[in-house]
Amino acid sequence: MLNKFGPSGHGEAQVQYLDGDFRVISPGTYVRCAISDARIPLDELKYWSVDLQEAYATPAAVLQRHFPGALKTQA
Numbered sequence: 001m002l003n004k005f006g007p008s009g010h011g012e013a014q015v016q017y018l019d020g021d022f023r024v025i026s027p028g029t030y031v032r033c034a035i036s037d038a039r040i041p042l043d044e045l046k047y048w049s050v051d052l053q054e055a056y057a058t059p060a061a062v063l064q065r066h067f068p069g070a071l072k073t074q075a
Contacts, residue, residue: 017048033057
């Protein structure tokens with residue numbers, strides 16, 4: 001298996017998310033955010049869920065997935 005420093009290839013990577021790290025299973029240059037479907041370059045990937053095996057583009061996306069009511073504004 002490749003690690004995140006292996007050949008990058010082009011297109012979407014297949015990644016195994018680990019505690020504090022991730023492993024590139026199939027080379028690519030990005031993964032997609034599970035919430036927004038935004039492309040996240042592998043060198044900018046900071047947020048993911050080990051349990052759900054999915055990536056997030058921003059801290060707000062993490063909150064939206066795990067605490068859906070946390071970002072709702074109160075009137």
